[in-house]
Amino acid sequence: MLSADAPIGVMDAGFGGYTVIRELQKLLPCENIVFFGDGKNQPYGNRSREEILCMTRQCLRFLQEKKVKAVAVACNTISTLIEEYQGEFPFRIFSIVRAGSDEVIALRPRQAVLFSTVFTAQSGCYQRYIREGRPEVRVIPQGSPWLARLIEDGDFDREKIEKELRQTLGEAARSHPDADTLILGCTHFPLVADLIRQLYPQFTRMVNPAFVQAGQIKEYLEENHALRAGGEGSLHIYTTSDCETYSRMAEWVGLKKPELVELAPAPRMPEPSL
Known part of the structure; x- marks a missing residue:
């Protein structure tokens, strides 16, 4: 008990x-x-x-x-x-991956960008869980090798963080302009959610698995x-x-x-x- x-x-x-x-x-x-x-x-x-x-x-x-x-x-x-x-x-x-996947399944977007570490993006775990509940949802993985580390440094150097966002998330946003849902697939990323919204307003829905x-x-x-x-x-x-x-x-x-x-x-x- x-x-x-x-x-x-x-x-x-x-x-x-x-x-x-x-x-x-x-x-x-x-x-x-x-x-x-x-x-x-x-x-x-x-x-x-x-x-x-x-x-x-x-x-x-x-x-x-x-x-x-x-x-x-x-x-x-x-x-x-x-x-x-x-x-x-x-x-x-x-x-937390299962939690985030459950939220995407409930939202039922046509396309969702998974923004995460490289390992999480390449694991296929989010894609597999979401496919089990909503096979019609297309999940577009986009890994960032350094954003979590930049946030972890604690000084929130906006110039460095914005550069990493443009080099990683920016690529997914340009390639998939119709994607309106963003999965914050790393617990560090909600800490810069406001900056992401400013840079990429196309993501009108952000999934915070926490x-x-x-x-x-x-x-x-x-x-x-x-x-x-x-x-x-x-x-x-x-x-x-x-x-x-x-x-x-x-x-x-x-x-x-x-x-x-x-x-x-x-x-x-x-x-x-x-």
Whole structure:
């Protein structure tokens, strides 16, 4: 049986997962949340499948030690591989890719641009999930190798960010002018959604999977009578990167003030094959 007082875990390759925490705190203000952000190894989307799985399992074991009752995998790249690890842990793991796909299925666009890391775009995971529910929807993948890293730096250098957007998303927008739906397939990307709207107003609908993922977690906890009753929820942040940056960005994103921001050991890379 799930403990109602146990925290919800959130994990991401960097502080992009704050966009998921923001939605959870709006929807479930009484819940305690433990966040693990592997900023040191970010972006996962530029790494190999073996590296991603090795680091992901270490992140999940860290949250298991915190006795979480459920985990939101906020990283789209990590979520594309969920079938590889979800059965290895004693808690329910929620995929942000599945959440985003469910939202696209509900919207029923003719064309949707998937804007994500290169790994997520090439995985075909969004395309497969959406095809299962709406085979008529055309999903156009567009990966960005550096946007998540530029956002993770925390200084929001508009010139660099705009250049990366024009070189990546700009290509998809020009090639598919009739596409009006944009899937923000990386949790960092909603943090620059306003700039994307300014540059590419053709995307009149933006899918933020974090909103749907938070709703799915609430529904799961309700069904299992595991919602925390009363009180104000706490937020503990663990990062493998700079604690000062993570604390500052938590305030910038609009999160409730964390009770703890602490440096955590970074996941180790897999040993090279001989």
